[in-house]
Amino acid sequence: MTQTPPMVPADYPEGPALDDDPEDGSRRDFLIAGSTVAGASMIPMSSLSAASARNKAADSVRQTSLTLTVNGERRELQIDNRQSLLDLLRESLQLTGTKKGCNQGACGACTILVNGRRIVSCLAPAALYDGAQITTIEGLASGDQLHPLQQAFIDHEGFQCGYCTAGQIMSGVACIKEGHATSEREAKYWMSGNICRCGAYAGISAAVVEVARGGQS
Numbered sequence: 469m470t471q472t473p474p475m476v477p478a479d480y481p482e483g484p485a486l487d488d489d490p491e492d493g494s495r496r497d498f499l500i501a502g503s504t505v506a507g508a509s510m511i512p513m514s515s516l517s518a519a520s521a522r523n524k525a526a527d528s529v530r531q532t533s534l535t536l537t538v539n540g541e542r543r544e545l546q547i548d549n550r551q552s553l554l555d556l557l558r559e560s561l562q563l564t565g566t567k568k569g570c571n572q573g574a575c576g577a578c579t580i581l582v583n584g585r586r587i588v589s590c591l592a593p594a595a596l597y598d599g600a601q602i603t604t605i606e607g608l609a610s611g612d613q614l615h616p617l618q619q620a621f622i623d624h625e626g627f628q629c630g631y632c633t634a635g636q637i638m639s640g641v642a643c644i645k646e647g648h649a650t651s652e653r654e655a656k657y658w659m660s661g662n663i664c665r666c667g668a669y670a671g672i673s674a675a676v677v678e679v680a681r682g683g684q685s
């Protein structure tokens with residue numbers, strides 16, 4: 469059985485025809501635009517310049533002067549207080565060998581040496597490291613002469629895609645210096661914060677132990 473649509477009562481008022489008068493749209497647009505301009509012109513100039521002064525003051529509060537020694541080179545920098553050491557290295561100094569993996573301290577890809585100790589640079593606010601000595605993967609080789617651990621990674625195939633490799637090598641250098649690489653088992657334990665998604669752990673630990681045993685760190 470089909471349903472008959474309800475009848476519209478004869479005295480039902482006609483609604484406004486929104487689309488059939490081309491002038492309606494232009495009138496609405498005119499009113500909206502007019503009210504916006506009128507609203508903007510009601511903001512006093514003194515408020516605008518006060519806001520701009522506040523923004524400038526906030527910008528200067530967010531800046532810190534910093535002196536670092538990076539791979540033996542003294543660098544004087546003006547940094548944003550919110551910048552991590554990782555972002556400072558990669559974005560301000562273009563030292564992109566240090567990699568950003570998780571950016572939350574969980575993978576070790578961003579490992580660098582600060583005053584000889586390994587840290588994850590993604591969690592290190594750069595402003596706290598004024599005067600620090602920093603070594604990154606770019607600072608390990610001497611000219612064309614690779615660091616022994618870099619060479620050992622090649623010899624033991626301690627990488628596949630290479631994304632974790634800079635962090636692994638920096639962590640390995642520190643691990644050897646700490647005396648935590650007397651066996652592969654020990655090296656794996658002390659480097660467990662460095663994740664390799666390609667699973668090249670056998671080559672990594674073999675390389676670290678070989679260099680530790682050779683006394684080259």
Ligand code: FES
Nearest residue numbers: 569570571576590
């Ligand atoms: Fe720093 Fe993962 S990027 S620990």
Ligand code: FES
Nearest residue numbers: 628630664665666
């Ligand atoms: Fe690919 Fe380690 S070599 S993540």
